[in-house]
Amino acid sequence: MTRSSAWTAPGCHLGCGLLIYAKDGKVERVEGDPDNPYNQGRLCPRCLAVDDIVNHEKRIIYPLKRDLADRGKDKWQRISWDEALDTIERRFKEYKEKYGAESVVFLQGTGRDIAPYITRLAWSFGSPNYAFSLSNVACFGPRIFAANMLAGVFMVADYGQQFIDRYDNPQYKNPGLVAVWGNNAVVANSDGAYGHWVTDVLQRGAKLLVIDPRLTWLAAHADLWLQIRPGSDGALALGMANVMIQEKLYDEQFVQDWCFGFKKFAALCAEWTPERVAEVCWVEAGDVVAAARLFASSAPVMVQQGVAIDQREDCYDASRAILSLLAITGNIEKPGTMVVMPEFLKYITGWGRDLLPYEQEDKRIGADDLVVYKLGLHVASINKMIDHLIEQPAAYPLKASWLQTVNLIACGAVDNERTHAAFSGLEFNVAVDLFMTPTAMAFCDLFLPVTTFTERDGIRCGDNSQRGETINAAVPPRGECRSDMEINLELGRRFNATAWPWENVGEMFSHIFAESGMDFYQVQATAPSYLPFEYEKFLSGKMRADGKPGFPTPSGKLELFSKSLEFMGLDPLPRYVEPPMTPFSQPELAQEYPLVLQTGARRHNTFHSENRQSSRLRAMHPEPTVMIHPETAANLGVRDGQWVWVEGPVGLTGRVARAKRLAEVTPIVDPRCASADHGWWRPEADPENLYDVNELNINNLISWSTGLTGIGANYKCILCKIYPVKENE
Amino acid sequence: MAKKALLVNYLWCTGCHSCELACQVKNNFPPGQFGIKLNRVGPWKYAPKKWQYSYFPLLTDQCHFCADRLAENKLPSCVQHCQANCLQILAPEEAARIAAANPGMIFMSK
Numbered sequence: 044m045t046r047s048s049a050w051t052a053p054g055c056h057l058g059c060g061l062l063i064y065a066k067d068g069k070v071e072r073v074e075g076d077p078d079n080p081y082n083q084g085r086l087c088p089r090c091l092a093v094d095d096i097v098n099h100e101k102r103i104i105y106p107l108k109r110d111l112a113d114r115g116k117d118k119w120q121r122i123s124w125d126e127a128l129d130t131i132e133r134r135f136k137e138y139k140e141k142y143g144a145e146s147v148v149f150l151q152g153t154g155r156d157i158a159p160y161i162t163r164l165a166w167s168f169g170s171p172n173y174a175f176s177l178s179n180v181a182c183f184g185p186r187i188f189a190a191n192m193l194a195g196v197f198m199v200a201d202y203g204q205q206f207i208d209r210y211d212n213p214q215y216k217n218p219g220l221v222a223v224w225g226n227n228a229v230v231a232n233s234d235g236a237y238g239h240w241v242t243d244v245l246q247r248g249a250k251l252l253v254i255d256p257r258l259t260w261l262a263a264h265a266d267l268w269l270q271i272r273p274g275s276d277g278a279l280a281l282g283m284a285n286v287m288i289q290e291k292l293y294d295e296q297f298v299q300d301w302c303f304g305f306k307k308f309a310a311l312c313a314e315w316t317p318e319r320v321a322e323v324c325w326v327e328a329g330d331v332v333a334a335a336r337l338f339a340s341s342a343p344v345m346v347q348q349g350v351a352i353d354q355r356e357d358c359y360d361a362s363r364a365i366l367s368l369l370a371i372t373g374n375i376e377k378p379g380t381m382v383v384m385p386e387f388l389k390y391i392t393g394w395g396r397d398l399l400p401y402e403q404e405d406k407r408i409g410a411d412d413l414v415v416y417k418l419g420l421h422v423a424s425i426n427k428m429i430d431h432l433i434e435q436p437a438a439y440p441l442k443a444s445w446l447q448t449v450n451l452i453a454c455g456a457v458d459n460e461r462t463h464a465a466f467s468g469l470e471f472n473v474a475v476d477l478f479m480t481p482t483a484m485a486f487c488d489l490f491l492p493v494t495t496f497t498e499r500d501g502i503r504c505g506d507n508s509q510r511g512e513t514i515n516a517a518v519p520p521r522g523e524c525r526s527d528m529e530i531n532l533e534l535g536r537r538f539n540a541t542a543w544p545w546e547n548v549g550e551m552f553s554h555i556f557a558e559s560g561m562d563f564y565q566v567q568a569t570a571p572s573y574l575p576f577e578y579e580k581f582l583s584g585k586m587r588a589d590g591k592p593g594f595p596t597p598s599g600k601l602e603l604f605s606k607s608l609e610f611m612g613l614d615p616l617p618r619y620v621e622p623p624m625t626p627f628s629q630p631e632l633a634q635e636y637p638l639v640l641q642t643g644a645r646r647h648n649t650f651h652s653e654n655r656q657s658s659r660l661r662a663m664h665p666e667p668t669v670m671i672h673p674e675t676a677a678n679l680g681v682r683d684g685q686w687v688w689v690e691g692p693v694g695l696t697g698r699v700a701r702a703k704r705l706a707e708v709t710p711i712v713d714p715r716c717a718s719a720d721h722g723w724w725r726p727e728a729d730p731e732n733l734y735d736v737n738e739l740n741i742n743n744l745i746s747w748s749t750g751l752t753g754i755g756a757n758y759k760c761i762l763c764k765i766y767p768v769k770e771n772e
Numbered sequence: 773m774a775k776k777a778l779l780v781n782y783l784w785c786t787g788c789h790s791c792e793l794a795c796q797v798k799n800n801f802p803p804g805q806f807g808i809k810l811n812r813v814g815p816w817k818y819a820p821k822k823w824q825y826s827y828f829p830l831l832t833d834q835c836h837f838c839a840d841r842l843a844e845n846k847l848p849s850c851v852q853h854c855q856a857n858c859l860q861i862l863a864p865e866e867a868a869r870i871a872a873a874n875p876g877m878i879f880m881s882k
Contacts, residue, residue: 072797072798073797074794074798074849074852074853075852075853077847077852084847084852084853085790085852085853085854085855085857086790086794086853086855087788087790087855088788088789088790088792088793091790091793091794091797091853092793092797094797229786229788229855229856230788238855239786239788239855239856239857242784242786242855242856242857243857245784246784246857258815258823258825260786260787260825260827261786263814263815263823263825264783264825268821647788647789648789658803659793659796659797659803660793661803662803662804663789709815710815710816710817711815
């Protein structure tokens with residue numbers, strides 16, 4: 044038995060503690076580790092069935108190549124690692140020499156433990172064009188940006204995850220209220236927060252406020268549930284703040300001491316009467332008042348915020364409005380509120396930024412015309428990259444891509460017609476993955492097979508509270524698979540030897556842990572080791588570089604009115620802006636496409652585009668679905684379990700697209716809304732039909748629009764209509 | 773073997789399916805077969821702001837309370853992996869006593 048952590052591939056955002064049982068070099072089963080404080084022996088179905096993935100007959104276990112002329116065809120040939128790596132080294136270096144390092148783009152899928160090694164590979168190669176596959180970084184990034192504009196730091200809900208003894212730690216205090224906002228927490232695994240920590244704090248006495256367009260299990264069991272219109276969260280938060288201010292329910296002393304711009308913020312909130320909020324958000328005015336009173340009277344309060352808030356164009360106003368509720372009620376950095384967690388690895392901002400030559404920085408796609416990218420983010424804009432790929436300006440062509448842990452056209456990317464065209468225009472695309480994917484099949488020329496987490500060592504670091512914990516190989520790699528980290532170290536060494544001075548991944552991991560005084564093997568032996576932590580760091584001066592009390596913002600306070608945003612020429616107040624594709628903003632389009640569509644409904648059995656190969660998991664939810672209300676279904680003449688088309692405008696491109704779905708008729712959605720799961724492809728289907736991805740992908744209804752800021756994309760508030768699939772369709 | 777009972781605090785069962793999968797992989801049952809199976813009742817609305825929406829994990833004929841794990845001093849696989857901590861294995865009398873004293877409990881004995 045090997046004690047380990049689960050982090051990619053396959054994997055989610057958590058990194059649960061595991062016991063891996065193996066026999067004769069083969070994983071037999073996995074159990075939760077009862078001694079791990081993080082998940083305390085618990086585990087979700089995806090990890091419980093991980094042996095299905097590890098041992099799957101269709102895993103790619105040798106490097107493959109394919110002729111450029113055969114893109115889209117199942118004509119892969121096995122090659123050696125030497126040939127694969129030599130080819131990549133030669134071609135990437137050629138492009139760098141002829142067109143500049145920026146002509147090679149590096150993409151990742153959703154952020155997991157692989158992310159730091161991808162940024163380092165891109166930046167040490169010299170390319171500023173490292174990008175995240177999701178339109179407008181519409182996951183996590185917007186929240187982090189918003190938090191930095193308000194507080195100068197990012198904070199998460201405090202479930203005692205920073206303590207080895209968790210809820211029993213004498214410093215910890217159970218929240219009086221957990222507000223679950225845009226997060227189906229017990230199904231999803233939001234950004235390092237183990238979803239059932241929510242039920243843990245509820246069992247310990249917390250009340251529950253849920254803000255969600257759907258009746259999730261949590262919503263049905265909440266003290267108060269607001270069935271909000273998708274995308275209108277910012278308006279609700281301002282309306283709740285207005286009630287708190289009008290009724291003087293906020294923490295006046297905390298506001299006076301630690302908030303900046305309260306008067307201006309209050310004036311903005313005053314526009315949002317409960318009646319106006321009711322009209323815009325499709326909730327009851329009385330519930331807005333009730334939510335505000337519950338929130339303001341239940342300290343300590345934490346907000347478990349989900350990706351839904353990120354998935355609307357220009358969404359950082361909503362995240363700031365929600366944070367403002369926490370700020371004016373003083374629910375910051377106290378036990379059971381929102382706190383800054385310990386960190387040893389710069390996971391969020393990337394590893395190796397210092398390696399990017401200064402002159403390359405200005406070439407980063409998106410940094411020239413999106414001020415948030417220029418001043419706030421380190422990634423390139425994938426949205427602008429798609430434009431760039433299609434237009435290929437002579438002065439700055441793009442030639443090759445590195446696609447690691449990213450099944451672009453089945454998952455994060457939108458408007459696949461355009462995405463497919465964009466990447467088909469590149470001369471050389473490399474996929475690094477577990478299985479042959481629609482993305483690799485569509486336009487990649489070389490495929491590098493990776494190990495699962497059961498076959499490799501690594502660092503379990505997270506995007507929540509970090510601690511010293513390792514991923515430990517339990518079995519040898521299948522076939523010739525190599526870990527993502529080994530691959531990046533080897534290629535990195537070939538691109539830029541001084542940036543990758545380590546003999547092996549163990550040395551590299553030891554370097555990352557260096558500050559702790561332990562090497563990788565010592566951490567392995569002592570894991571999990573917890574980092575020092577204290578609450579109310581703004582009082583002790585530990586939040587600011589100058590050591591003075593306060594927050595690391597220009598004013599030293601929590602900025603309800605953001606000086607940083609004012610400097611960038613953006614709205615300093617979290618003003619609500621109606622999303623671009625709603626019945627309010629597009630009344631004419633809404634005549635033809637009357638339903639508000641949310642995509643990305645989480646399912647217990649899948650993580651994004653992963654896990655569909657597992658027969659155990661697939662049996663739980665075998666096909667893509669769209670949820671519609673019984674009244675809506677009756678009006679459309681659609682039965683539960685019937686195949687339907689979900690069709691809608693691709694943003695404002697003038698084009699229309701559709702996706703095939705099984706109708707799931709359920710009262711959990713509003714009759715005016717529909718909700719679809721995402722990441723769909725059929726690994727068992729014809730590879731040359733790209734595993735049915737074009738027919739099934741719900742993201743085809745979303746455009747690559749950048750909006751005003753390039754932060755947040757409309758994955759969860761677009762327009763659609765639904766009609767039955769005809770025979771032979 | 774002495775009789776045992778599964779005590780479920782269904783007020784907290786979120787329907788996460790971990791019990792099902794934990795049982796299935798531990799016992800190597802084929803996809804679709806379990807020693808413990810979730811049952812959903814709802815969702816339906818029965819009064820303003822009131823919803824019936826509950827999950828009830830129930831034992832099947834294939835459950836043997838993980839006798840092998842109990843012998844090793846481990847919890848049954850479903851109990852250990854339950855994400856909402858709402859399952860317990862107890863002596864039937866103890867389960868009956870707790871169920872009688874607390875709302876939201878069901879128990880099944882074998």
